[in-house]
Amino acid sequence: MNKPLNKMAVQTTVNGESTAFLCSPGQVLSDVLRDELELIGTKIGCNTGDCGACSVLVNDRLVCSCLVLAAEVEGQTVQTIEGIAKGGELHPVQQKLLEHGGLQCGICTPGIVVAAKALLEHNPNPTEEQARYWLAGNLCRCTGYDKIIRAVLDAAKTLREEAA
Amino acid sequence: MNAYQEFRIIGSRPVRPDGLDKVTGRARYGADLSMQGQLYGHAVRSPHAHAIIQSIDCSKALAMEGVLAVMTGDDLVKPGNEMLGSGEGAMALKDLVPMVMSQGKVLFHSQAVAAVAATSPELAAEAARAVEVTYEVLPAVTNVHKALAPDAPVLHHDRFPDDYPAKPTNLATHISLTVGEPDAAFARADVIVEQTYSVPMCHQGYIEPHACVARVDAAGRVDLWCCTQGHFAARHFTSAATGIDLGKITVTASEIGGGFGGKTTIYLEPLAVVLAQKAGRPVKMVMDRGDVFRATGAAPGAETRVKLGATRDGKLVAADVDCLMDSGAYNGGPAAFPVYMATACYKLTDARSTGRSVYTNKPKIHAYRAPSMPQVTLGFELAITELAAELGIDPIEFRLINAVEEGDANMMGAPYNRIGLRECLEVARNHDHYKSSLTDGVGRGVAMGYWINAGMQSSAILNVSPDGHVAVLTGSPDIGGSRASMALMAAEVLGIPFDHVQPQVVATDSVGHTDVTGGSRTTLATGQAVIQAAEQCVAEMCRRAAIEWGVEPGVVAWSQGAAHHGDQTLTFEELASRAGTMGGPLTFSSSLNSTSAAPAFGVHICDAEVDKETGRTTITRYTAIQDAGKAIHPDYVEGQMQGGAVQGIGWALNEEYLYNEKGVLENPGFLDYRIPVASDLPFIDAVIVEVPNPLHPFGVKGVGEVPIVPPMPAIAEAVYQSTGVRFRDLPLNPPKIVAALTDSRALLPDPQ
Ligand code: FES
Numbered sequence: 001m002n003k004p005l006n007k008m009a010v011q012t013t014v015n016g017e018s019t020a021f022l023c024s025p026g027q028v029l030s031d032v033l034r035d036e037l038e039l040i041g042t043k044i045g046c047n048t049g050d051c052g053a054c055s056v057l058v059n060d061r062l063v064c065s066c067l068v069l070a071a072e073v074e075g076q077t078v079q080t081i082e083g084i085a086k087g088g089e090l091h092p093v094q095q096k097l098l099e100h101g102g103l104q105c106g107i108c109t110p111g112i113v114v115a116a117k118a119l120l121e122h123n124p125n126p127t128e129e130q131a132r133y134w135l136a137g138n139l140c141r142c143t144g145y146d147k148i149i150r151a152v153l154d155a156a157k158t159l160r161e162e163a164a
Numbered sequence: 165m166n167a168y169q170e171f172r173i174i175g176s177r178p179v180r181p182d183g184l185d186k187v188t189g190r191a192r193y194g195a196d197l198s199m200q201g202q203l204y205g206h207a208v209r210s211p212h213a214h215a216i217i218q219s220i221d222c223s224k225a226l227a228m229e230g231v232l233a234v235m236t237g238d239d240l241v242k243p244g245n246e247m248l249g250s251g252e253g254a255m256a257l258k259d260l261v262p263m264v265m266s267q268g269k270v271l272f273h274s275q276a277v278a279a280v281a282a283t284s285p286e287l288a289a290e291a292a293r294a295v296e297v298t299y300e301v302l303p304a305v306t307n308v309h310k311a312l313a314p315d316a317p318v319l320h321h322d323r324f325p326d327d328y329p330a331k332p333t334n335l336a337t338h339i340s341l342t343v344g345e346p347d348a349a350f351a352r353a354d355v356i357v358e359q360t361y362s363v364p365m366c367h368q369g370y371i372e373p374h375a376c377v378a379r380v381d382a383a384g385r386v387d388l389w390c391c392t393q394g395h396f397a398a399r400h401f402t403s404a405a406t407g408i409d410l411g412k413i414t415v416t417a418s419e420i421g422g423g424f425g426g427k428t429t430i431y432l433e434p435l436a437v438v439l440a441q442k443a444g445r446p447v448k449m450v451m452d453r454g455d456v457f458r459a460t461g462a463a464p465g466a467e468t469r470v471k472l473g474a475t476r477d478g479k480l481v482a483a484d485v486d487c488l489m490d491s492g493a494y495n496g497g498p499a500a501f502p503v504y505m506a507t508a509c510y511k512l513t514d515a516r517s518t519g520r521s522v523y524t525n526k527p528k529i530h531a532y533r534a535p536s537m538p539q540v541t542l543g544f545e546l547a548i549t550e551l552a553a554e555l556g557i558d559p560i561e562f563r564l565i566n567a568v569e570e571g572d573a574n575m576m577g578a579p580y581n582r583i584g585l586r587e588c589l590e591v592a593r594n595h596d597h598y599k600s601s602l603t604d605g606v607g608r609g610v611a612m613g614y615w616i617n618a619g620m621q622s623s624a625i626l627n628v629s630p631d632g633h634v635a636v637l638t639g640s641p642d643i644g645g646s647r648a649s650m651a652l653m654a655a656e657v658l659g660i661p662f663d664h665v666q667p668q669v670v671a672t673d674s675v676g677h678t679d680v681t682g683g684s685r686t687t688l689a690t691g692q693a694v695i696q697a698a699e700q701c702v703a704e705m706c707r708r709a710a711i712e713w714g715v716e717p718g719v720v721a722w723s724q725g726a727a728h729h730g731d732q733t734l735t736f737e738e739l740a741s742r743a744g745t746m747g748g749p750l751t752f753s754s755s756l757n758s759t760s761a762a763p764a765f766g767v768h769i770c771d772a773e774v775d776k777e778t779g780r781t782t783i784t785r786y787t788a789i790q791d792a793g794k795a796i797h798p799d800y801v802e803g804q805m806q807g808g809a810v811q812g813i814g815w816a817l818n819e820e821y822l823y824n825e826k827g828v829l830e831n832p833g834f835l836d837y838r839i840p841v842a843s844d845l846p847f848i849d850a851v852i853v854e855v856p857n858p859l860h861p862f863g864v865k866g867v868g869e870v871p872i873v874p875p876m877p878a879i880a881e882a883v884y885q886s887t888g889v890r891f892r893d894l895p896l897n898p899p900k901i902v903a904a905l906t907d908s909r910a911l912l913p914d915p916q
């Protein structure tokens with residue numbers, strides 16, 4: 001069995017719920033999310049910060065959870081793909097990805113959703129180019145990004161209309 | 165004539181049934197399953213690209229607390245000459261087993277040589293480091309020309325190609341095919357173009373690394389969960405590699421995070437099974453990204469010499485193609501497709517085609533989307549474009565003069581049925597993109613592509629529940645929206661709403677054999693099985709209605725989701741809810757070996773601008789036109805076209821395996837092996853042309869593969885038009901372009 005030697009206790013908020021976990025000092029956040037908290041929606045494509053599949057928000061800041069030490073989220077708020085839809089209602093980015101067919105295999109989708117949500121919070125009216133540069137850290141090998149970008153721009157429009 | 169001509173919901177764009185789980189993070193992929201009490205497997209991998217294993221000592225690893233099992237290649241079967249699988253995933257057992265784990269000789273860097281299972285991933289990694297392996301290191305060869313040199317290190321001393329029986333060489337295969345009299349035909353040509361073109365080895369680049377979990381029960385039955393393009397193939401290969409009876413293995417396909425041909429085989433599965441057997445506990449294995457690049461997949465690099473001859477009036481009269489391909493460490497048979505298909509888009513009665521593949525100290529190559537066709541098509545289509553330019557004929561016009569149509573045969577001999585190549589070319593010629601004028605510095609290229617497309621074996625089960633909902637069970641992993649296609653096809657035949665159909669991908673015990681999701685076959689062949697099962701359901705419901713009404717079954721008609729006779733009607737819901745008293749539960753199954761596949765053709769137009777200072781190429785506009793036969797769910801047809809085009813763009817501009825002289829891959833990560841990102845690209849305009857496939861009830865043709873075929877030659881031509889420098893060796897990365905432009909400037913007369 002796992003020896004609980006050398007583990008740190010971390011107190012944090014994940015998707016709005018106060019959460020505590022034990023981790024080793026070198027363990028990354030993505031591992032804790034997936035293996036300890038069973039939040040498997042955060043995906044691992046590389047573990048080196050190059051693919052964006054593990055994107056989460058820490059205090060509303062977009063990060064690659066494979067590059068963040070789990071111990072660093074002590075006292076912070078973490079939002080993962082599982083926390084994006086509120087009360088069963090999809091975020092417009094999720095809805096528009098479905099409507100535009102913006103996913104094929106879907107492995108990149110959680111990271112795209114989290115990153116696009118962060119984009120639209122920073123910039124409610126991105127140009128196509130701004131959306132493309134913001135999402136440049138989220139690799140998708142299936143779609144060629146066409147329908148993803150259309151979905152994100154469409155979601156921005158929905159959010160602006162809702163806000164108006 | 166297609167059995168179905170008018171459609172109610174085929175061709176609409178409903179939200180895919182598995183979409184909600186995928187946008188909310190609930191969908192479970194290869195690495196997302198954990199079992200109670202599971203151990204973590206870790207492979208020990210060779211630090212050498214070519215070596216003989218002298219000894220493996222696992223005792224220190226096994227002595228560590230928490231390490232429960234170790235294995236080496238001795239724990240797998242000793243392979244004979246069996247051939248496994250079919251289509252894109254076919255391979256010999258003697259290539260599969262050592263590819264999965266070395267049995268004495270290491271032929272590529274990071275080849276697995278042993279594996280351990282322990283109670284945590286960290287401990288497993290530590291135990292793997294404690295396995296002591298001694299190697300006799302041999303010189304490595306990674307370049308095909310060097311591998312063919314007389315003094316090259318030979319990878320397989322037991323393999324003698326047919327035409328060189330005297331001594332083993334690294335030549336894996338050598339195939340040649342001639343139709344008509346190409347030499348005489350060349351003599352008739354007014355213009356001849358002959359050039360050599362090359363493409364580097366690359367990787368499929370799926371975002372999800374390989375992963376699996378295996379459990380063995382007390383009776384020795386194996387439960388295997390893995391991300392695969394075909395769980396029946398995974399079962400067959402795992403059984404063959406471990407020696408465990410096929411019938412004792414159940415494989416469940418997880419959701420799959422991309423494959424593109426690279427997940428038609430197995431890597432970790434037999435390791436996890438053997439470790440689970442030994443430890444008596446489930447074993448999970450997840451591959452590291454670096455190992456995905458170093459030890460899996462890989463599409464062959466190729467060098468193609470193309471010689472084409474045409475008459476002044478633009479008629480292509482002869483072709484000679486010679487394609488030299490990299491097979492990696494084991495036989496991947498990459499040279500066959502180019503030999504048979506290089507000329508497939510053109511009316512050519514006199515042609516010669518040769519293909520060779522060569523062993524090198526690199527991972528064994530595997531299928532990558534229309535395997536081998538992008539490589540050979542780079543050469544063939546660029547040569548066509550160069551020939552058209554010499555003749556002064558517009559490149560689309562030249563292709564229209566020579567494009568195949570119904571009744572023409574390609575080098576495989578059988579004449580084409582109804583195909584849509586000319587229709588695609590007409591659409592291209594009249595497309596606003598092709599007619600638009602080019603701004604200064606922007607070049608334009610056009611190219612077309614062919615892929616044979618597969619049929620093969622598929623099965624489907626259709627279960628009607630009392631509330632009128634229908635479960636459609638298939639064995640085809642859904643890699644890009646196939647559940648949506650299956651639900652649309654079932655709903656179309658049954659006449660019920662799309663969301664009353666629940667399409668599911670079920671385990672190997674729960675549906676008939678189904679070949680891999682690959683070869684652009686799933687919507688076509690598995691779709692046919694679904695259509696047939698739905699038709700059986702309709703026939704049975706009509707039979708039951710006829711009994712109820714006391715009439716002959718033949719007079720009952722099915723339409724709008726109900727049986728009708730005169731003014732009598734029984735709806736699908738009524739027949740479903742009364743099934744128990746009208747003859748019992750409604751369940752149907754269909755299995756087939758489809759011979760309905762029709763080839764796919766596509767035409768791409770690319771505009772590109774090269775920054776002459778930095779050498780960076782920007783794709784400014786891109787249009788992909790393709791004959792889909794009948795698009796079942798157009799979003800996912802367009803998605804295949806866009807995704808395939810962008811993979812081709814990546815291969816054309818950046819993607820390349822870089823090896824050092826020791827045979828070590830120097831760019832095994834997404835930072836240095838750069839696939840296209842969103843900011844590299846424009847929107848990809850996808851234009852679907854529909855020339856129905858006469859052999860399929862709905863007219864479907866496979867669509868997934870052909871979109872990766874035209875991009876490389878289209879882009880290379882656009883770069884030529886932008887820079888005035890002809891590039892025939894890909895990728896067209898900035899250093900290469902800057903170097904070439906500097907050279908060509910040096911040749912210009914001094915502006916003073
Ligand atoms: S897994 Fe974190 S960036 Fe790829």
Ligand code: FES
Binds near residue numbers: 102105106107141142
């Ligand atoms: S949908 Fe497969 S990687 Fe994006």
